[in-house]
Amino acid sequence: MAEANLRDVDAEISNLIDEENRREHETMRLIASENYASRAVMEATGSCLTNKYSEGYAHKRYYEGQAVIDQVEELAIARLKKLFGATAAIGGEDDIHVNVQPYSGSPANLAVYLAFCQPGDVIMGLGLPAGGHLTHGHSVSITGKYFKSVPYGVRREDHRIDMDEVRKLALENRPKVIWAGTTAYPRTLDFPAFRAIADEVGAILAADIAHIAGLVAAGEHPSPFGIADVVTSTTHKTFRGPRGGMIFSKKQHAAAIDKAVFPGLQGGPHNHTTAGIAVAAKEALQPAYKTYAKNVVENAKELAQALVEKGFAVTTGGTDNHLMLIDVTSKGIGGKPAAQALDRAGIVANYNAVPFDPRKPFDPSGIRIGTPAVTSRGMGKAEMRTLAAWIDRVVASPTDEALIAKVAGEVKELCQKFPAPGLRV
């Protein structure tokens, strides 16, 4: 039994994994937060490292038998320092502390609160309806319940973050932490401007680069390193590692962050994930990764432009990063039925609120589209044009199942030509 493989032990789960492998292979992944981890990353995460308990940090553990685990964690940290240290405006590798133990992006952000805040403290972040993340103080999140959240927004005129409003709210409310990070925002963030405001009010500046970590690493988005006090991220979005989280901080905050992650919030780290992060960091240090990140942004710009040409209302008129928000109501359809029709056509995105959305969050006006995954498959500008044409056809006739089936067939055909990294074909 212990030697038997998955197929023999559990055919149901094995079949479901095969089914998901087929779905991922044959459909167009446009969910902006998703990507394809490489086979190497998945091998590391599917390894015996999942068996080991290692509460604590390298050379300061609460269990014996850490000879290998310490090396895995130290390798992950060294590679991440090298990768992101190169992007630091000041400080460099020597002033970066890295914690790779957060179980995911949300726990990484909770560690920042635990390190710097008391319950009831004021915190500021981009509001969820404007493209911010739940963990930056949204009312349904623990971060909005345990802290006094003062969200900032985007300007009505151009849907860009209003730094004047950020400053005004910060001066009025004196937050402990200011978040600079987004989950559905198509433009770059002005980290130096956030820094100046944080300094003016004595706040900790926390940059959350969950979505853009890969772009930052490759120099395709301005870096918050050397500017923010702390930088949090997921490891599975543009970064293209396993599902996980990481926290970078200036050395002066190292002890507070480490204590917050363990024993403050978590028990044993997921060592198999740490190994996967180390592999992803090694991949991100290769020249090919720079090209990848550059292509992600170029593809997003091309797709946004092609959609604008087809009359779609692309928020802010385009994108600087890997994603775009499209208000589809001008095409006579809501975001949810549009996303559902696209899904039936093999084009997988998500419905999303647009800034100042008059509709309900569960039935909003927009869809969010990102290029990290299709770029990992090697698709380029020509395929982005094809995608825009498919999206246009489906959104124009969301109940024409014959047309949708025809598009699904074409999507499948194109996907066969661009096998996704990590999948079995």
Ligand SMILES: *Cc1c(COP(=O)(O)O)cnc(C)c1O
């Ligand atoms: C995705 C995301 C997170 C949370 O990551 P999970 O791994 O889903 O917990 C946090 N912050 C931002 C900005 C994100 O986009």
